[in-house]
Amino acid sequence: MAPAPRRELARDGLVRVFDYRCTAQKGAPSEPEQFTSASIAVVRSGVFSFRSEHGPQLLTTGFALLANPGQQYEISHEHAGGDRCLIFRFDEATLERLMGRGSRGSPRRYFARSVLPPLPRVDALRHLAEQCLASGGATLGLEELGLALAANVFEQLGRGPGAEVTRDSRAARDSVHAALAEIEHASADELRLGDLARVAGLSPYHFLRVFKRETGVTPHRYLMQVRLRRALGLLRDTSRPVTEIAYDVGFGDLSNFINTFRREVGCSPARFRKTTPEDWVRGVAESVSRTARV
Helix, strand or coil, X not given: CCCCCEEEEECCCCEEEXXXXXXXXXXXXXXXXXXXXXXXXXXXXXXXXXXXXXXXXEEECCCEEEECCCCEEEEECCCCCXXXXXXXXXXXXXXXXXXXXXXXXXXXXXXXXXXXXXXXXXXXXXXXXXXXXXXXXXXXXXXXXXXXXXXXXXXXXXXXXXXXXXCCCHHHHHHHHHHHHHHHHCCCCCCCHHHHHHHHCCCHHHHHHHHHHHHCCCHHHHHHHHHHHHHHHHHHHCCCCHHHHHHHHCCCCHHHHHHHHHHHHCCCHHHHHXXXXXXXXXXXHHHHHHHHHC
């Protein structure tokens, strides 16, 4: 398969940023590949299957792909053609210091898992990085955002379980893809487990287990992430009132939206709208410092 177009948006320094656009068609043959450096890729659009030693997993908008140097993988487009990612490639010595350990040579395994489900704080950092790029921000600002992204990912990995082997089932991924598409299409509606299970062609109980196994989150959690991801975009790209945004993305109660947003993103919707990339990085740095002292 021909290499996917990749445009470098920021070079030099501790973090390099790429806009990665894959133009592979649905059903295109896949070939084994290997990561050459440590990186975090946040999926901006599209859907694809990622296969590693942990098994296959379905990724779509908001998921994060965590790459260790030397790691073997395959990417296939079973359900749709093309995808787009924002990739942060890291200086490995910097990652060692961020993890609080000395350099031990390469190749290293920095990430215990290959995939993280959508996390609003990660998506917030993606929005801020895109804002920085659009405004012609300095490399330093992107470096800081990239390191803040890595710190958030390491924090999340420390909370959750290690890598789990995912059973290789094309039928399961087809079912989950149908449910993901329904959630993306109708995220502002009152979705029920039974409705999503019917779309997936599974019983509710079996659907719940398969969805969690394939994505790492429950259907309800994923729905919340989709709503928050859309709210993040509206807060950044429009001047619409917070109340209007809350109802438009699917929250039936303003206080529930604000509380959920604050818990998942780390600040209120109004504050996020006013936050600059520098403010966000400073807040992450203070959080990491507090954690290190505990």
